[in-house]
Amino acid sequence: MPLVVNKEKKRKCIALSCQEILYKKNLKDLTIAELAQEANIGKGTLYEYFQNKEEMVLVLITQLYENFKLKICTQIEQKKEIKEKIELIFTLLYEDEFNCYRKIFKEFIAISYSCNNEAIIKFQKNWYDDNFNLLSHLIQEGINQKIFPPKSIKMVDSIINTMVGFFILSFYTKTITQTKKDIHAYINTLFDSKKQ
Amino acid sequence: MPLVVNKEKKRKCIALSCQEILYKKNLKDLTIAELAQEANIGKGTLYEYFQNKEEMVLVLITQLYENFKLKICTQIEQKKEIKEKIELIFTLLYEDEFNCYRKIFKEFIAISYSCNNEAIIKFQKNWYDDNFNLLSHLIQEGINQKIFPPKSIKMVDSIINTMVGFFILSFYTKTITQTKKDIHAYINTLFDSKKQ
Amino acid sequence: MPLVVNKEKKRKCIALSCQEILYKKNLKDLTIAELAQEANIGKGTLYEYFQNKEEMVLVLITQLYENFKLKICTQIEQKKEIKEKIELIFTLLYEDEFNCYRKIFKEFIAISYSCNNEAIIKFQKNWYDDNFNLLSHLIQEGINQKIFPPKSIKMVDSIINTMVGFFILSFYTKTITQTKKDIHAYINTLFDSKKQ
Amino acid sequence: MPLVVNKEKKRKCIALSCQEILYKKNLKDLTIAELAQEANIGKGTLYEYFQNKEEMVLVLITQLYENFKLKICTQIEQKKEIKEKIELIFTLLYEDEFNCYRKIFKEFIAISYSCNNEAIIKFQKNWYDDNFNLLSHLIQEGINQKIFPPKSIKMVDSIINTMVGFFILSFYTKTITQTKKDIHAYINTLFDSKKQ
């Protein structure tokens, strides 16, 4: 039994070792050999722990996402206004310290385009649910505080979609600065009932 | 001069021949040989017209997008209400007849993750601008008709982001039916001024 | 019949057009397409006149060698001493104006390593005979003038070999300046009967 | 550290396995696949040890040259007269047992025409120096023995050039028998002080 624990630990450890190189290179341009070297293990060892590159990234992103959730939670508590809290969910990923996360999340989307295995889908559903719950909770609170109109609760799904859209387009048509500005405008317009 | 015209024509012709197979398979799983066979030309010929697979898809998607724009325009005119027109922009892609387009647009996003060449970025900017103009126009009309509140015009960017988000998530966490339903809800909530 | 004449003329003309590019690139790195382009003709046309790249170079080198022979003859007459005349045969090729010739003669040796066809062998025998005759003639004259010892006439073959050796090594272990100096020393030592 | 030793050993081993096939075929007509098959290894393995075909031949020729030097040294000691020793340096390569060496040395010259990398140049300089030293030593001995005139020491460079020339022309204009005869005549004439 402790073996399993260790195995799981080592999986995470190996995956985390590859974080940096994945920030610099696309997964599809990385060979098993390079990843193994980055993790300071043999190629054969990598196969002991992962079926393929994609599985490794899934383990990695799971770790990063856990970290990220903690950060979100910590920082949300420091914000007072609901609107600020929601904006934080949108924008935290664009802070410099999360550049690497953004790149790897992007990489993950690319992976999910070709490998549609269960674990990946599960991760995505989980991500969606997390965000759905968090946003629902915050918006309901806003409604209770009479800040948001009651119909806002219906917007949760579309807000998540919007968040994804901002993420995608931040790699192409927009700079990060512009993205953050646009997100700010979006949140303000969406929840600003007074000036409507 | 006619040579240039013909070369360009042939490029489009070859690209279009590959439409079907791209619907069935991921580009990364397709070899140059398969694509050439699909287009009924030799491998060497493919290289005469395209630098690589990705360039071919760019030519293809440009064609499909042109078709799609025409369809959008035609169908928009048939709708009477502004809201219906906007919803059409969101949902037309999810109609059965555009299954193939959806798949190839998705493929294109995957390509743009690894190849960041100018032509691809230009296409994306162009796509964004088209949608920005179209939506701006419609929303402004809605404002003029007093259907939408004036602040709606600020939403154009975020609406495009939302559209992208719906597209992305429609491949993972949602079915198409659900996506269409969610889009309907989104549009209604966004533009329903009465119950606000 | 005039057609044949023209055909032969055009062969030479095409071959000469490729002189420059052969100075810059190795034949094995040149494609038929590049050579045709250099000669301002179509690829197919090149095939009308030559079986392959190597045949083209043979036609080219035959031309260059004809020119070179004329130059040798002209310049030999301007020298007074026999020794100077012989040294000229060795060194003329290393003058700047013949850089291109040297490169193409080298290329020709490379070709003759892989293609042992009759035409190439004939050219080489011809080259050997030309040099044998010329040198024999000069050395005999030297013997007649009592400048060289009678045994010198036996050296003709080895002198040609030495000439080839200087040519070969001038591309590798020596600079051209050094080669010219070494040739000068060689001729002097070989024919200097006094200080022996 | 033993790994490096083994790797080096294996390189030599693979290279030597290809000796025979290089005797039969030109390198440019040999594919990586054929060479790998000849060495009883996989294509990929060949790439583990060599960058390309040419590098392999360099390793091979280095081996062969080492052997050849030993042979020269052994046989030189068995000859009594200086002239015989020098003739041996010229002619040993034309003995039947070295047919394969000749072919591969020729191949090497062909390679050195296209690939001018450092290792090749180093080998050539090394070959030149070896011969220069050996010949200088022998000729000096001849001078000391009053067999050769003092000026002979100046001939070393040209003698090496002549040797190269004989080698080159032995593939084209001459048979091996004729070459050996001509070399014999050359040595005799060059060093025959009496009949001068």
Next chain:
DNA sequence: TATGAATGAGGATTCATTCAT
């Protein structure tokens, strides 16, 4: 006669995967 678009055989090269140590 001249052409160059079309071709596909051929060869180089990569790299995931295996397996003996």
Next chain:
DNA sequence: GATGAATGAATCCTCATTCAT
């Protein structure tokens, strides 16, 4: 359990050659 040398399938890409115009 860890390794990395060995492998060869897979794929890319080139380019000599053909042939319809």
